[in-house]
Amino acid sequence: MKKNKVTSSDIAKAAGVSQSTVSMVLNRKYNVSFSKETIRKVEQAAKEMGYEIPKRKKPKESKRDKLIVVFCSNLTNPYYVMLLQGIESRAKEQGYGLFVCNTQRDLRMEERYLKMMPELRPLGIIYTCNPSHCFMDMVEELAGEIPIAIINNQNEHLNVDAVELDNSKLGRLMARHLLELGHRKVAYIAPPLTTRQKQRSKRVEGFLKEFDAKGLKGNVIIKAASEETDEDVPNIDSEYKIGYDLTKEVLKEEKDVTAIVGLNDMIAFGILDALHEEKYKVPGDISVMGCDNTLFARMHKVSLTTIEHFVVFKGRDACDIIMKKIMSQNSTYSDIQPISTYHVEYEPKLIARGTTSYAKTKISSFSKNITNNSKRKNNK
The missing domain is CATH 3.40.50.2300 (Response regulator)
Structure with a gap:
């Protein structure tokens, strides 16, 4: 006859404590304190009854969140809200989420957000205006690791992908x-x-x-x-x-x-x-x-x-550029990684x-x- 498996309820009866106490003691829940006597009784009962603590399943490594960061200089102007609308509509279609950094044209805030990027590890970054000149080196360095698109003034010389505005x-x-x-x-x-x-x-x-x-x-x-x-x-x-x-x-x-x-x-x-x-x-x-x-x-x-x-189309195009860059990173064509720079411009009316x-x-x-x-x- 097969011996019944010992459960935490059995140990609780033997040690004279609750089942939750047994669970917390045996799983080493250090944020809850018990007396030495309680711990001794539970551990001794478990040992005598041959109880084995179930092995925890190792959590699967979660996939990197599909996150795109958007730098905005001012969310009080409907222009930037329209850009965000275009970016978000395209991102949502592709299953991406947005993290919006409202710099309020403050250099310190812009620098702070830029320094957060390596830890945040977004899949792409969109600037809804030109980055401040003092941070261009930082932005171009980031662009070597993370796809970046800028909705910029055409007359600015930038070595990154851009949706341009003359x-x-x-x-x-x-x-x-x-x-x-x-x-x-x-x-x-x-x-x-x-x-x-x-x-x-x-x-x-x-x-x-x-x-x-x-x-x-x-x-x-x-x-x-x-x-x-x-x-x-x-x-x-x-x-x-x-x-x-x-x-x-x-x-x-x-x-x-x-x-x-x-x-x-x-x-x-x-x-x-x-x-x-x-x-x-x-x-x-x-x-x-x-x-x-x-x-x-x-x-x-x-x-x-x-x-x-x-404006809305520019937001969508900036997001499309990011998607293309991500796809080119994930697809293997040859041993050489393709280098491409995108520039999009609309004729104003x-x-x-x-x-x-x-x-x-x-x-x-x-x-x-x-x-x-x-x-x-x-x-x-």
Whole structure:
């Protein structure tokens, strides 16, 4: 007859303790304390009864988490949220998770996150803007071990994969639209135009080039926020306030401006509110233009003229680049690892809506011509 296997319940009865006590004593649960006498009784009963502690199954080595890290400089601007939406939609399709590092344009935070990467060991890293220059060596070194894609300003020289944005081209498109509508005296409102944020300056430079080609560069008033603005942690209305406050300044200083441009849509929303508060009609008195074609720009009550440069698609493309790099690492073609650099760029498009129209002077001359033509007909 086969002998019944000794259980922890049997030992508990023999030692006069609970089954949970037997389990904790025999499994060496050091975070729970028992008296020496209790431990002795349990161990002795187990030995006498020939009890064998079941061998623990070694946990299988868990597969490396399918994680992609995304560096964002500012999550208060819908532009970055749109980029994240594009990245996440593609990552989710492929079973990847995201870890978002919001640097808030703080060098210390950016450095801290970069130093976390070797320990975090993501499968890929996406920068939604150019890395700070002082960390480019660190980023390029990381790119040798982890696939990295940057959604960057095309004019920056980077030895990594990139979804490129020609900010100068965006500025030129904005300027051409206003020039075609007869605007000759305009204001351009921007966040701080620092060397760290070259993409902003490139957008302004592109705008100025078009006016310069018409001999009107001196008619563009550039209003940029102070550098301290970038040093503060961005609030949800930081860029909106830049547009609002600097528009108030423009209206006090300049009386013949026929259009005000915001470097992005958030700034343009601030411009619109400041004009409304000062009783200016848009676009009857002053035209307004933004850039990025964010969700709010499309709303009927706003109907903001802006530039579409396919932000969500850029996020998806950046994620696709990471996936391709991961696949090339995991597939064996030959003894030589292929080296490839991806560059993707979209052609921006003007979205003309209800906040831009012909400049007042042009409207006046157009109306005058109609009146004169009518008088001539009546005289005949």
